[in-house]
Amino acid sequence: MSSMMILLVLKCLSQIIFYCICFAFQMQTVTIIPGDGIGPEISTSVIKIFEAAKVPIQWEERNVTAIKGPGGKWMIPPEAKESMDKSKIGLKGPLKTPIAAGHPSMNLLLRKTFDLYANVRPCVSIEGYKTPYTDVDLVTIRENTEGEYSGIEHVIVDGVVQSIKLITEEASRRIAEYAFEYARNNQRNSVTAVHKANIMRMSDGLFLRKCREVAENFKDVKFTEMYLDTVCLNMVQDPTQFDVLVMPNLYGDILSDLCAGLIGGLGVTPSGNIGANGVAIFESVHGTAPDIAGMDLANPTALLLSAVMMLRHMGLHGHAKKIETACFDTIRDKKVLTKDLGGNSKCSEFTAEICRRVQDLD
Amino acid sequence: MTYPSRFFCLCDPGQVMRPVMCTRREKSSYTPPPAKYGGRHTVTLIPGDGIGPELLNHAQELFRFCCVPVDFEVVNVDSSLTSEDEINNAVTAIRRNGVALKGNIETNHNLPPSHKSRNNLLRTSLDLYANVMHCQTLPGVQTRHKDIDIIIIRENTEGEYSSLEHENVPGVVESLKIITRVNSLRIAEYAFRQAREKGRRRVTAVHKANIMKLGDGLFLQCCKEVAAGYPDITFDNMIVDNTTMQLVSKPQQFDVMVMPNLYGNVVSNVCAGLVGGPGLVPGANYGKDYAVFETATRNTGKSIANKNIANPTATLLASCLMLDHLGLHDYASMIRKAILRTLSETRLHTADLGGQGTTSEVVQSIMKEVQKGGPLTSEKI
Numbered sequence: 001m002s003s004m005m006i007l008l009v010l011k012c013l014s015q016i017i018f019y020c021i022c023f024a025f026q027m028q029t030v031t032i033i034p035g036d037g038i039g040p041e042i043s044t045s046v047i048k049i050f051e052a053a054k055v056p057i058q059w060e061e062r063n064v065t066a067i068k069g070p071g072g073k074w075m076i077p078p079e080a081k082e083s084m085d086k087s088k089i090g091l092k093g094p095l096k097t098p099i100a101a102g103h104p105s106m107n108l109l110l111r112k113t114f115d116l117y118a119n120v121r122p123c124v125s126i127e128g129y130k131t132p133y134t135d136v137d138l139v140t141i142r143e144n145t146e147g148e149y150s151g152i153e154h155v156i157v158d159g160v161v162q163s164i165k166l167i168t169e170e171a172s173r174r175i176a177e178y179a180f181e182y183a184r185n186n187q188r189n190s191v192t193a194v195h196k197a198n199i200m201r202m203s204d205g206l207f208l209r210k211c212r213e214v215a216e217n218f219k220d221v222k223f224t225e226m227y228l229d230t231v232c233l234n235m236v237q238d239p240t241q242f243d244v245l246v247m248p249n250l251y252g253d254i255l256s257d258l259c260a261g262l263i264g265g266l267g268v269t270p271s272g273n274i275g276a277n278g279v280a281i282f283e284s285v286h287g288t289a290p291d292i293a294g295m296d297l298a299n300p301t302a303l304l305l306s307a308v309m310m311l312r313h314m315g316l317h318g319h320a321k322k323i324e325t326a327c328f329d330t331i332r333d334k335k336v337l338t339k340d341l342g343g344n345s346k347c348s349e350f351t352a353e354i355c356r357r358v359q360d361l362d
Numbered sequence: 363m364t365y366p367s368r369f370f371c372l373c374d375p376g377q378v379m380r381p382v383m384c385t386r387r388e389k390s391s392y393t394p395p396p397a398k399y400g401g402r403h404t405v406t407l408i409p410g411d412g413i414g415p416e417l418l419n420h421a422q423e424l425f426r427f428c429c430v431p432v433d434f435e436v437v438n439v440d441s442s443l444t445s446e447d448e449i450n451n452a453v454t455a456i457r458r459n460g461v462a463l464k465g466n467i468e469t470n471h472n473l474p475p476s477h478k479s480r481n482n483l484l485r486t487s488l489d490l491y492a493n494v495m496h497c498q499t500l501p502g503v504q505t506r507h508k509d510i511d512i513i514i515i516r517e518n519t520e521g522e523y524s525s526l527e528h529e530n531v532p533g534v535v536e537s538l539k540i541i542t543r544v545n546s547l548r549i550a551e552y553a554f555r556q557a558r559e560k561g562r563r564r565v566t567a568v569h570k571a572n573i574m575k576l577g578d579g580l581f582l583q584c585c586k587e588v589a590a591g592y593p594d595i596t597f598d599n600m601i602v603d604n605t606t607m608q609l610v611s612k613p614q615q616f617d618v619m620v621m622p623n624l625y626g627n628v629v630s631n632v633c634a635g636l637v638g639g640p641g642l643v644p645g646a647n648y649g650k651d652y653a654v655f656e657t658a659t660r661n662t663g664k665s666i667a668n669k670n671i672a673n674p675t676a677t678l679l680a681s682c683l684m685l686d687h688l689g690l691h692d693y694a695s696m697i698r699k700a701i702l703r704t705l706s707e708t709r710l711h712t713a714d715l716g717g718q719g720t721t722s723e724v725v726q727s728i729m730k731e732v733q734k735g736g737p738l739t740s741e742k743i
Binding site for chain 1: 528529539611659661
């Protein structure tokens with residue numbers, strides 16, 4: 001009994017010392033999930049660049065593979081969950097979704113485990129990576145837990161299927177509040193609610209009502225509402241008219257990918273997921289690219305920009321600006337670019353170039 | 363139903379119009395609309411709200427000028443009233459005439475859910491199951507992407523637009539999206555038939571079956587089944603978010619696209635934006651027995667109503683589609699040619715295309731072009 005007590009005390013002491021050291025160096029712990037395919041390579045790139053920029057972050061690497069917990073329910077490994085719960089901040093590479101593996105996708109599991117209710121994607125045109133659209137600067141905020149992706153489907157009779165889209169007051173209010181707070185904290189001028197309330201009266205009507213209610217408390221941010229089809233129509237003609245967009249799950253999925261397409265695709269788009277209890281996981285949204293995995297050809301830009309988003313979320317704006325500038329300067333210069341950006345350098349060369357620029361900026 | 367396979371079909375202006383015998387019944391699947399007497403067709407006209415009334419007035423004027431043998435039966439549907447009598451009258455009129463030309467009827471989404479969208483009611487009552495939109499890069503219009511030529515075929519009656527919603531628990535609303543085998547097979551069959559008739563190579567089904575496994579899974583399966591019967595046409599599928607991403611980067615890769623209702627709404631608006639905006643693209647809604655023509659993106663245009671700045675191109679091209687449907691191909695191609703010639707004149711572009719022309723200037727120019735074309739503007743038996 002007493003030996004157990006001693007062990008417990010020792011464990012507590014070591015934890016306290018650990019946190020004291022972290023505090024002394026002001027190091028924050030971040031859980032990093034490298035992922036599959038090109039995930040490990042681009043994660044290594046990001047860690048290298050952060051080292052070069054002397055960011056006060058301590059990485060805790062974890063793997064997420066679905067395991068069956070007690071009671072037969074699929075869940076993420078407990079070490080991963082524990083690490084995330086402690087650090088509250090995560091950076092995730094691409095995870096492969098196996099078909100017919102018997103378990104739901106890992107992204108879905110992570111979302112459910114940490115109640116990641118908001119998916120935030122800032123889309124800013126990258127100077128040096130030319131697309132038909134210039135001057136794009138908008139943010140899509142998508143409700144990530146309900147809506148059309150509730151997964152509730154039934155076969156009514158043979159040949160008739162019904163999918164249920166679920167909209168709740170609570171989730172709508174939560175996402176609207178997040179959107180307005182984000183707008184306020186990031187000096188954005190307006191929030192536009194995207195909906196189809198002319199057709200889906202009750203569901204999108206509820207979402208819209210909640211947005212309007214929350215807008216009353218944020219009079220410094222302009223609030224507008226627009227139909228989904230009008231947003232799509234205007235987005236491809238003139239994306240500069242949009243600022244922050246908030247919307248339910250499906251519209252968010254479509255619109256955020258549309259906006260990613262405007263700036264150059266998923267290879268250069270950052271993304272963040274905000275959860276309840278202060279948890280936030282930032283990720284790259286492209287696939288695992290198994291055909292180029294392990295060949296040092298991957299482009300780490302998406303994960304790097306997501307990591308920059310993470311730094312801003314943590315309040316480390318100085319480091320964020322430095323790394324972002326180095327990354328954009330490298331792309332603008334066009335001398336060292338990975339294949340998908342139009343060059344023929346390797347991932348490690350691209351990373352080294354960014355590291356060099358980061359150190360020069362010091 | 364047969365439609366001219368070429369958009370710019372040139373007609374010989376010297377050709378004399380012969381009155382068509384209305385008792386001739388073809389053995390093909392297409393039967394002409396019923397309301398045709400003395401060589402003249404009767405078409406229901408629903409002005410709608412916003413820019414609808416003024417643009418449809420111009421369409422009527424143009425038809426009068428060109429001596430098109432079409433009479434319009436105007437049915438007004440007032441969006442401010444809550445009774446459904448007016449839209450039911452419109453539906454009856456369309457059943458009688460078989461064909462309609464309409465403007466968009468505004469839906470005030472702040473009214474209670476029992477007040478349904480009038481446009482949707484019209485589509486479902488008449489079972490106009492296929493919405494067809496042909497997006498093409500038009501001459502004289504500046505766009506970021508060139509060489510776009512996509513036909514979008516959208517299921518028009520079910521899916522997310524089923525208007526079935528309920529609130530079982532306060533604060534929790536469920537909206538039902540219905541996908542049926544019958545309707546999915548029907549729209550897929552329509553898409554492949556159209557692709558074959560128009561000489562198209564590829565049909566792409568747009569879906570989200572990785573998430574909505576049963577609903578969109580059923581739709582995709584039906585498309586695959588129909589594709590098996592058309593081995594000359596390539597069939598592939600794409601997830602809707604990837605589709606929108608591809609559309610804004612490389613729209614030239616798409617040929618014919620078929621999809622359920624909501625994705626159709628998104629994709630057709632994206633494509634309309636890519637070719638120049640809502641003022642340029644006409645749309646058509648086809649059912650087994652009826653056809654209704656309108657602008658593709660179904661905008662009311664409240665903010666520009668009655669200011670003489672709206673772009674009449676989409677409405678007038680929709681009326682040409684209607685003429686083709688009625689079998690009046692010569693009139694259709696004559697007016698279409700005139701519209702496209704006017705469009706290629708940049709100084710006549712309306713505000714949505716970056717110009718300063720007015721609606722009436724554009725219509726006047728179209729009439730002048732028609733006049734230049736020759737004697738088809740007068741009746742010659």
